[in-house]
Amino acid sequence: MAFDKVELKDIEVWDGNFAASQAMRQCQIDVVAAYPITPSTPIVEGYGNMKANNLIEGEFVMVESEHAAMSGCIGAAAAGGRVATATSSQGFALMVETLYQASGMRLPIVLNVVNRALAAPLNVNGDHSDMYLGRDSGWIQLDAYCPQDAYDMNFIAFKVAEDHDVRLPCMVHQDGFMTSHTAQGVHTLDDDTAYGFVGEFKPMNDMLDFEHPVTHGVQTEEDWHFEHKARQHNDLMTKVLPKIQAAFDDFEKISGRKYNIVEKYDMEDADVAVVCMGTSVETAREVAGEMREKGIKAGVVGLRVVRPFPFFEIAEALKEVKAIAALDRSSPNGAPGMLFNEIAGCLINTPANPMLSGFVYGLGGRDLTKKHLVEIYTQLQANVDAGKLTTPQQQFIGVRGPKLSFL
Amino acid sequence: MLEIRWHSRAGQGAVTGAKGLADVISTTGKHVQAFAFYGSAKRGAAMTAYNRVNDEVIMNHEKYMEPDYVFVIDPALVYTTDVTINAKENTIFIITTHMSTEELVASQPKLEGKTVYTVDCIKIAQETIGRAIPNTPMLGAFMKISEMYDIEFFKESMKRILAKLPQKIVDANMLAIQRAYDEVK
Numbered sequence: 001m002a003f004d005k006v007e008l009k010d011i012e013v014w015d016g017n018f019a020a021s022q023a024m025r026q027c028q029i030d031v032v033a034a035y036p037i038t039p040s041t042p043i044v045e046g047y048g049n050m051k052a053n054n055l056i057e058g059e060f061v062m063v064e065s066e067h068a069a070m071s072g073c074i075g076a077a078a079a080g081g082r083v084a085t086a087t088s089s090q091g092f093a094l095m096v097e098t099l100y101q102a103s104g105m106r107l108p109i110v111l112n113v114v115n116r117a118l119a120a121p122l123n124v125n126g127d128h129s130d131m132y133l134g135r136d137s138g139w140i141q142l143d144a145y146c147p148q149d150a151y152d153m154n155f156i157a158f159k160v161a162e163d164h165d166v167r168l169p170c171m172v173h174q175d176g177f178m179t180s181h182t183a184q185g186v187h188t189l190d191d192d193t194a195y196g197f198v199g200e201f202k203p204m205n206d207m208l209d210f211e212h213p214v215t216h217g218v219q220t221e222e223d224w225h226f227e228h229k230a231r232q233h234n235d236l237m238t239k240v241l242p243k244i245q246a247a248f249d250d251f252e253k254i255s256g257r258k259y260n261i262v263e264k265y266d267m268e269d270a271d272v273a274v275v276c277m278g279t280s281v282e283t284a285r286e287v288a289g290e291m292r293e294k295g296i297k298a299g300v301v302g303l304r305v306v307r308p309f310p311f312f313e314i315a316e317a318l319k320e321v322k323a324i325a326a327l328d329r330s331s332p333n334g335a336p337g338m339l340f341n342e343i344a345g346c347l348i349n350t351p352a353n354p355m356l357s358g359f360v361y362g363l364g365g366r367d368l369t370k371k372h373l374v375e376i377y378t379q380l381q382a383n384v385d386a387g388k389l390t391t392p393q394q395q396f397i398g399v400r401g402p403k404l405s406f407l
Numbered sequence: 408m409l410e411i412r413w414h415s416r417a418g419q420g421a422v423t424g425a426k427g428l429a430d431v432i433s434t435t436g437k438h439v440q441a442f443a444f445y446g447s448a449k450r451g452a453a454m455t456a457y458n459r460v461n462d463e464v465i466m467n468h469e470k471y472m473e474p475d476y477v478f479v480i481d482p483a484l485v486y487t488t489d490v491t492i493n494a495k496e497n498t499i500f501i502i503t504t505h506m507s508t509e510e511l512v513a514s515q516p517k518l519e520g521k522t523v524y525t526v527d528c529i530k531i532a533q534e535t536i537g538r539a540i541p542n543t544p545m546l547g548a549f550m551k552i553s554e555m556y557d558i559e560f561f562k563e564s565m566k567r568i569l570a571k572l573p574q575k576i577v578d579a580n581m582l583a584i585q586r587a588y589d590e591v592k
Contacts, residue, residue, distance in 0.1 A: 013430040013439060039445075124445070146468075178468050182442035183426045185433050279468035286466045367470040 003057045008188040016150040016179035019186050020086065020112045020172070021046030023154035025056055026194035030081030030201065033061040033072030037091035038124045039176040040114035044086055058082075066091035070098035070111075077107035078216045080206025082158065084109065088176060089116035092130040096137065102169045103138030104232065105216055108161035109169040110154065111139070115278065116176040117364040125365020126176030128277065128329040131306065132338055138232055140170040140240055141306035145281045147184045150174040152257060155189075158198040159247045165239050167204060168232070173306070175278040177365065193254055236308045244305060262313040263302040266292065270299030272380035273318060275339055276327035277303050280361075280368050284327075287373040298377050303339075315346040323355045323380040329362040336394055336407065355383045358394045358407075366398050408465075411458040412474040413443075414484045415542075418450035421480060424542030425456040428549075431556070431564040432460055440465045453481075453488050474498055478549065480528055480541040491517045501548050501591065503528040503541050508592060524552055526591035535583040536576065547584035548591035558588050 006025070014022065020043045024032070034044040051060045059076075063069045066087050077083040087095060092113055102109050115131050117123040134141065142157055144150040153172045161170040174180055189197070205214045220228060241261055248259045265285045267273065272291075274284045281302035291298035301317050303310070318324055328337030335341070340358035347354065359376060362368045376397070383390050392405035411428075415421030422443045429439035443456040457472055459465050473493050479485055479502040490500065500523045504511050508525045512518045526548045528541030536543075543565065550561050562581050569577045 011433060013426065013433045013441075015426075146466075175468075177442070177445060178470075181445065182440060182468070183429050184440050184465065185438055282466035283468045369469045369471045370467065371471075 004055055005191045006055055008190065010188060011185045012188055013183050014147055014151070014186045015042070015181050015183045016144065016147040016174040017042035017114065017181065018046050019147045019151035020154055020174070021050065022188070023151045023194070024084055024112075025050050026189065026191055027082065027084070027154065027158050027198050028057065028195055029084050030058045031061065031073065031076035031083050032058065032085055033063050033069045033076065033083075034085045035063050035066050035069045035087070035091060037066065037088050039116055039126070039180045040086040040088040040091075040112060042180070043112055043114070066094040067098060070095045070102065070109075073109045074098060074102050074105065074107055077102070077109050078105065078207050080203035080208045082162070082201040083107075084111070084158075086112035086114065088114045089118055089124075089130050093118060093133060096133065099134060099137040099139060099169075101217070104228065106167040106232070107169055108158075108167055110157045110161060111169065111171045112150075112154070113171045113173050114176050114180045115173055123364040124176070126178050126180075126278075127363050127365065129331070129363075131171075131173050131277075132330040134171060135307055135338070138168065138236070139307065140168055140236075140244075142170065142172050143277050143303055143306055144172060144174040144179060145279055145302065146179055147174075147182065148186050148257075150179055151186050151188070152251065152255065152259070155194060155197050156244065156247045156251060156259070159250075160240065160243050162198075162201060163243050164202065164204050166235065166243055168235065168240065173278070178279040187255070187257070189255060197251065197254055240308050241305065241310065259304055261305045261310045262317050263304050264317050265300040265302070267299040267301065267317060267321075269297055270320070271297040271322045271384055272324075272377055273299040273301055273321045274325045274327060274373065274376060275301045275303070275314075275318075275343060276329075277306065277339075278329065280327060280329065283368060283370060284373050287370050287377065290370075291374070291377045296377055296381050309342055311346045314343060315350055315352070318343065318347060318354065319350065319352045321352075321354050323383040324357070325376050325380055326356060326358045327376075328358065328360050331360060331363060340394070355380075355389050356393070357383070357389065357391060359397050360394065361397045363399075368398065372397050409458075409460040409476075410472050410474045411476040411478065412472055413456040413458075414477065414479045414481070414488060414490050415454055415456060416450070416481045416484070417448045417452045417454050419480055420540050420542030421454065421456040424480075424546060425458050427543075427565065427568045428458055428546055430568050431561065434564060435556075437461065438463060438465050442470075444470065453484055476501065476549065476553070478545050479503055480545050482529065485511070485515050485518070489517065491521065494521070497522070499552060500524065501526065501545065501552060503545065505530065524548065524591050526587050528587060531583050531586045531590070535586065536579040543580045544583045544587035547587035550584075551588045551591050558585065
């Protein structure tokens with residue numbers, strides 16, 4: 001079936017959801033199986049609209065749950081096609097069982113995750129609870145800070161996931177509402193350039209290749225299970241980051257936009273740094289600039305790749321920093337935050353000996369204001385001046401009631 | 408940085424209005440941001456939408472805003488919500504009401520001493536578009552007060568944004584924008 005191309009303006013005013021829909025259209029996906037959930041609904045709604053208007057050739061399968069959506073994606077990917085879907089929060093949680101199937105079967109599915117809080121209490125707004133829930137699932141996880149990133153990261157995701165040396169599924173994360181429903185200028189690629197970047201889908205071990213029969217979804221007990229899991233971890237640890245870097249380099253050539261595995265802003269001479277993800281990175285960049293005007297050498301480190309965790313790149317970015325704030329937008333529920341732990345892990349066996357503070361913020365969409373960030377930087381500088389941590393290692397910010405701090 | 412806060416009821420088109428305004432401004436080379444507070448609001452619930460406009464890329468994603476302009480597109484929200492919250496000394500209020508500015512300020516003391524303009528976007532929308540969708544008229548009033556763009560340029564830009572609607576509706580919106588531009592006081 002023929003389909004029509006779309007003429008885009010160089011800059012479109014899109015929210016993160018529509019940016020993802022458009023990128024999916026341009027990648028010419030064979031199968032999208034989806035079940036809508038706030039705030040990711042407009043991704044599949046927009047995609048379905050384009051399908052109905054003959055702008056998409058592939059199949060669009062409406063299913064009865066997110067578990068079925070990812071199951072459909074797994075079947076289609078095993079059959080041998082380019083596959084993607086989108087979800088959030090409770091839907092993501094329902095998908096979790098199948099997420100491990102997708103990565104274990106080495107199926108290069110792209111999943112747009114519009115980050116949202118997890119119930120209870122029910123909440124449709126943005127935090128990183130669902131992203132954190134997925135971090136041991138064996139998927140690659142890319143993080144967008146704004147609608148432009150949400151558009152661009154979709155192309156990177158297909159390019160890396162489908163590489164025959166990688167063959168792992170990939171999530172593209174964007175902040176619920178703060179990116180997904182926030183319209184901003186997005187620099188577009190024309191349809192041919194975009195498709196040319198991701199390239200034609202090249203199947204591998206596809207079930208529809210009857211000349212070369214393969215088995216998918218096997219059972220392996222103690223005789224082989226460990227070897228499969230070890231190879232998957234090996235490929236995540238050794239192969240994925242170089243492929244992502246290569247994809248970023250190629251993408252810069254066609255778009256002029258430069259992405260890095262770890263994004264560093266004002267870090268050359270930074271004494272104090274905030275490490276965070278999502279829209280918070282951009283807000284923190286603005287505040288870091290304002291802190292520098294006040295004489296505090298402030299910087300920002302943003303994770304562009306959450307999994308595989310960029311262990312050495314983070315250590316390198318932070319090696320000269322005196323005081324670090326790790327900002328986690330997910331309740332650790334009885335532990336230090338994920339970023340606190342990961343950063344501590346990558347610095348512990350190095351000569352660097354910075355002061356590290358963990359902050360839990362923004363749960364259920366609670367606003368992270370510039371004022372909060374000024375307070376964090378001020379506190380980090382106070383630690384530097386005192387030569388020691390002046391606060392507990394874990395603090396909650398932006399929550400009502402008496403100040404909460406632990407550890 | 409120019410910052411605008413919209414007070415609306417879900418379903419009255421504040422989000423569409425904010426995104427439409429962002430779209431028009433973007434074509435002139437400026438950077439824009441348009442967003443809203445949603446939650447699980449149902450039609451009729453009070454809600455707010457926001458615009459940011461700047462010469463540089465907008466990196467601030469905080470929801471907190473001290474607006475330069477406040478648009479109120481439902482008359483009752485002046486009494487049931489605090490439309491003056493986080494306002495600056497020079498914040499300009501454009502409020503939908505059937506009353507005169509003096510009557511409105513007398514009825515809501517919080518507006519005393521503020522720069523307030525009034526226009527009946529509900530009535531204008533009903534008489535032109537045939538439905539109480541007060542978002543496009545508010546933008547007409549904003550063009551008059553802010554002198555941001557020539558009204559003809561703005562209407563041409565809005566025609567492109569509304570292009571998917573039937574011609575009759577597009578024409579009615581143009582009329583509504585022009586009337587609010589002419590009638591705001």
